Amino acid sequence: MELKPKLTRRNFMKLAAMMGATAFLTTYKSEIVKAVSEVKDYWHINWLNGAACTGCTISFAQASEPDLVQILTEITVGTSGLPIALPDYMETIHPASGSLAERLKDERWAQGTPGRRVLIVEGAVQEEGYCTIAGKDFRDHLKEAGEVADAVIAVGQCATYGGIPAAKPNPTGAMGVSEFFKEVGINKPVINIPLCPVHPDHLVLTIAAVMIGATPDLDEYGRPKAFFGKNMHDEICPYRPYYDRGIFTRRPGEEGCRYVMGCKGPITKTDCALRKWNMHISYCVETNMCIGCSEPGWPDKFSPFYKPVASLPAVLGVDFGTLGQGLLGAAAAGIVIHGVKRAVTSGKKEEKEE
Numbered sequence: 001m002e003l004k005p006k007l008t009r010r011n012f013m014k015l016a017a018m019m020g021a022t023a024f025l026t027t028y029k030s031e032i033v034k035a036v037s038e039v040k041d042y043w044h045i046n047w048l049n050g051a052a053c054t055g056c057t058i059s060f061a062q063a064s065e066p067d068l069v070q071i072l073t074e075i076t077v078g079t080s081g082l083p084i085a086l087p088d089y090m091e092t093i094h095p096a097s098g099s100l101a102e103r104l105k106d107e108r109w110a111q112g113t114p115g116r117r118v119l120i121v122e123g124a125v126q127e128e129g130y131c132t133i134a135g136k137d138f139r140d141h142l143k144e145a146g147e148v149a150d151a152v153i154a155v156g157q158c159a160t161y162g163g164i165p166a167a168k169p170n171p172t173g174a175m176g177v178s179e180f181f182k183e184v185g186i187n188k189p190v191i192n193i194p195l196c197p198v199h200p201d202h203l204v205l206t207i208a209a210v211m212i213g214a215t216p217d218l219d220e221y222g223r224p225k226a227f228f229g230k231n232m233h234d235e236i237c238p239y240r241p242y243y244d245r246g247i248f249t250r251r252p253g254e255e256g257c258r259y260v261m262g263c264k265g266p267i268t269k270t271d272c273a274l275r276k277w278n279m280h281i282s283y284c285v286e287t288n289m290c291i292g293c294s295e296p297g298w299p300d301k302f303s304p305f306y307k308p309v310a311s312l313p314a315v316l317g318v319d320f321g322t323l324g325q326g327l328l329g330a331a332a333a334g335i336v337i338h339g340v341k342r343a344v345t346s347g348k349k350e351e352k353e354e
């Protein structure tokens with residue numbers, strides 16, 4: 001008897017949200033491959049790099065389920081026989097180089113060329129003059145590509161919200177793709193997949209969703225709700241029972257909640273705790289703590305990293321919307337505040353003894 005629900009365009013992202021990106025990819029791999037192979041049009045991919053460390057490219061290359069070889073050899077789009085994610089243009093891996101690479105990109109991306117186009121952007125957009133590729137400003141590359149794209153995906157914290165290049169004092173005027181599009185009058189939605197770096201499962205699933213027409217439902221910051229709809233601290237952190245009992249770590253490696261160390265889980269929406277990294281082995285909170293890289297305003301809004309989140313909702317473990325719901329929350333808050341105080345006090349005592 002078949003226990004798993006049938007995969008359709010409608011429930012594609014819903015199932016991804018329920019199961020977590022990685023489990024969804026594993027469970028529905030053959031159905032996803034089939035759905036992509038039935039797509040009518042071939043989708044050209046243009047992957048542009050602005051102000052970035054190329055970490056998102058590396059992360060994508062380390063995809064594990066499916067891995068990059070499977071992506072390039074087993075998942076073909078429509079009747080083209082071509083892989084789902086073989087960018088026509090991607091500086092770090094495309095086989096052509098120099099003027100040939102630029103010419104091929106322009107030809108395949110030009111209006112009138114058969115197929116549809118998905119633009120993937122890695123890295124922030126800076127003011128004119130700071131990033132020039134093949135003699136042309138990155139802003140012009142991006143504007144031209146954005147104008148003809150059928151779908152736009154910004155990957156990683158820098159392309160989504162500006163990331164580290166946009167940190168104070170932001171000397172190059174760095175910003176994310178949506179902000180740049182607003183500035184130059186391109187009025188089309190940008191699917192923001194943040195994190196530093198982007199998670200390959202998020203990206204592979206989003207590309208597949210776009211191609212089969214299962215457009216992801218986005219939150220107010222342009223993020224797919226399927227991946228970024230949950231507050232990590234309130235909904236999915238396995239260390240939450242420690243928080244509720246007031247057991248806090250002060251150093252990586254100790255057992256307990258990382259709140260006192262400065263964990264930003266209480267103000268971060270992401271599915272990291274379910275999905276994890278590197279073949280589902282571990283994630284930031286397991287090895288240290290969350291620094292909030294899925295959120296707009298990062299890193300400034302989350303600095304200093306090693307300081308507990310100060311706002312009231314985070315301290316109470318509930319948001320303002322649920323604060324009025326009764327005494328239960330207040331009682332829990334009392335336990336938590338007591339726990340936090342106890343941990344901070346015992347830490348001070350330890351420091352004196354050292």
Ligand code: SF4
Pocket residue numbers: 232233237238239240241243256257258259263264265266285290
């Ligand atoms: S503070 Fe961090 S480690 Fe502690 S429960 Fe919240 S998200 Fe988990």
Ligand code: SF4
Pocket residue numbers: 195196268270272273283284285289290291292293294
């Ligand atoms: S756990 Fe936090 S810091 Fe780590 S990748 Fe997820 S959002 Fe970023």
